[in-house]
Amino acid sequence: MSEVNIDPRLTQGALLLGDLGLSRVLLVDNALFPWVILVPLRPQLTELLHLSQTERYQLVDEIAQVSEVMKSYFVPDKLNVATLGNQVSQLHIHVIARKITDIAWPHPVWGKGASSYQPDQLLLHAQTLRQLLGIS
């Protein structure tokens, strides 16, 4: 699986958390919204449809696992889960913890700005999320 290339536009501005069974997990360095991206490590994927049924089930299990962790750690008012791929076609799934007080609420987060975490905060989030995901 390590041979699958990840589009650099996904890894840029993100911190690698680690790999689950199917997906690489990235923490987006945007303090405005707690935001994780899952990238299924299969070559040449752009659509959910390109996954086998078994892989789709594995992906939805990993989405649920990441969502649970985001929910317990960030205590959001709502989770947003989406695969768009209009700008970066490689299949990737956003899991975003939304607060009704966040800057974009109730709209989607895309195009609503970015602000890096303080380095200590980013590392703390990464460390905690890795631990909660069991990929520390």
Added chain:
Amino acid sequence: MSEVNIDPRLTQGALLLGDLGLSRVLLVDNALFPWVILVPLRPQLTELLHLSQTERYQLVDEIAQVSEVMKSYFVPDKLNVATLGNQVSQLHIHVIARKITDIAWPHPVWGKGASSYQPDQLLLHAQTLRQLLGIS
């Protein structure tokens, strides 16, 4: 399952296509983007996490089924699949067929306008989608 109430903000401006095993399927009456919504027919759902694993698998199968049909009928450049729920909290999943020529590309479609289909066009789409989904 018929006892599950669907938030009227989901059914307003949409045409009922029918029910799959878990989800009610709606065609959004927006000629700018071919757009279908799946509403899992379980009470008091707001998050994917509220589904059992079996239901999550069923939902992802239905998302794949709807996506295949959208792909074959509308021949999009990209499919967008998302569950947000910031405005209508009842769990619902958007499956949107995107074209690089559509009015919002490459941005997400939310907040990018709406324009009703001609009635004949809406009925043709509904009839064809029902047939392709096997819920005619």
